[in-house]
Amino acid sequence: MGCRTANGADINAEPGVNPQTKDGRGNICPVTIILPTLAMMAKQGLEVIDDPYATEEDLINNFMNILDEKIHEAKDMLIERFEWICSQSPEAAKFMYENNTMMGYHPEEGIRSALKHGTIVIGQLGLAEALQILIGKDHTTPEGMDLAKRIEQLFKDRCAEFKQEYKLNFGVYYTPAENLCYTALKKFRLQYGIIPNVSDKDFFTNSMHVPVWHQLSPFDKIDIESQLTGYSSAGCITYVELDASAVHNTKALEQIVNYAMDKDIPYFAINVPSDTCLDCGYQGEINDKCPMCGSTNIQQLRRVTGYLTGNYTTAFNLGKQDEVHHRVKHVGVME
Numbered sequence: 220m221g222c223r224t225a226n227g228a229d230i231n232a233e234p235g236v237n238p239q240t241k242d243g244r245g246n247i248c249p250v251t252i253i254l255p256t257l258a259m260m261a262k263q264g265l266e267v268i269d270d271p272y273a274t275e276e277d278l279i280n281n282f283m284n285i286l287d288e289k290i291h292e293a294k295d296m297l298i299e300r301f302e303w304i305c306s307q308s309p310e311a312a313k314f315m316y317e318n319n320t321m322m323g324y325h326p327e328e329g330i331r332s333a334l335k336h337g338t339i340v341i342g343q344l345g346l347a348e349a350l351q352i353l354i355g356k357d358h359t360t361p362e363g364m365d366l367a368k369r370i371e372q373l374f375k376d377r378c379a380e381f382k383q384e385y386k387l388n389f390g391v392y393y394t395p396a397e398n399l400c401y402t403a404l405k406k407f408r409l410q411y412g413i414i415p416n417v418s419d420k421d422f423f424t425n426s427m428h429v430p431v432w433h434q435l436s437p438f439d440k441i442d443i444e445s446q447l448t449g450y451s452s453a454g455c456i457t458y459v460e461l462d463a464s465a466v467h468n469t470k471a472l473e474q475i476v477n478y479a480m481d482k483d484i485p486y487f488a489i490n491v492p493s494d495t496c497l498d499c500g501y502q503g504e505i506n507d508k509c510p511m512c513g514s515t516n517i518q519q520l521r522r523v524t525g526y527l528t529g530n531y532t533t534a535f536n537l538g539k540q541d542e543v544h545h546r547v548k549h550v551g552v553m554e
């Protein structure tokens with residue numbers, strides 16, 4: 220599971236244990252809903268009826284109904300997977316249970332006694348692209364943000380209902396989709412072709428993130444995403460991309476971090492390129508060749524997803540590489 224994983228209150232907390240306890244718990248399994256595909260299904264549904272009076276609101280309502288159906292299907296899939304995992308022998312992960320790595324294990328009750336404290340999560344991919352299909356703009360606009368909140372509220376409400384009904388820790392998850400961002404896009408394109416602002420790049424935008432190519436200040440990016448992070452109980456992250464010179468400007472870094480904390484961003488990260496010329500040792504952002512010695516023997520260390528990885532051009536799939544190429548630096552000051 221990704222590093223953004225979070226655990227909401229434990230509905231199965233044992234007497235005397237704070238439900239907010241994080242230690243000994245984790246995400247047990249996720250299911251991710253690919254939002255742009257549902258938006259296309261909603262659109263095609265209306266085209267089939269061929270109603271000349273169909274409005275944008277009809278399209279949105281159609282989408283919300285399909286989304287609700289898929290959230291319920293995701294719930295069924297999660298329960299099936301959870302039951303399957305619970306049917307495994309404790310011998311499969313003996314260390315984990317015997318050492319309370321997963322808390323609450325009671326041998327007489329099987330591993331469910333420990334796993335029921337974890338979360339099972341409904342994730343999402345491509346909110347920005349789904350909004351483009353539905354209303355022709357994403358959540359960097361007020362109309363887009365209104366609809367985004369409606370969508371996230373549905374995820375949140377359903378997970379809260381499932382949690383009570385099944386006594387399992389259902390949660391809303393802003394999926395990392397490190398591979399799915401590409402595989403889902405490829406399938407989408409086979410079915411629907413290239414649609415501007417939707418499938419004209421090699422990836423779908425991560426969860427509810429602002430698309431990486433939007434020119435914004437770091438403060439604007441935080442303003443937008445912080446309006447949606449509160450709907451997620453099972454994990455989210457907000458990144459800003461800064462250029463290499465930012466590492467020498469600790470005052471600016473501090474200001475950005477404080478701003479994110481003030482806006483209640485639960486998990487915040489600043490990405491700066493950290494490339495190294497393997498011939499002369501120059502460090503900074505190096506794109507084609509070293510500005511000092513001209514060498515092309517470069518290690519490009521970028522935070523592409525949650526973790527720092529070696530050379531991103533070999534460590535990630537084509538979708539994620541394309542996303543990195545489309546990323547713009549977030550520049551500008553607080554207004």
Ligand SMILES: [Zn+2]
Pocket residue numbers: 496497498499500501509510511512513514
């Ligand atoms: Zn060099």
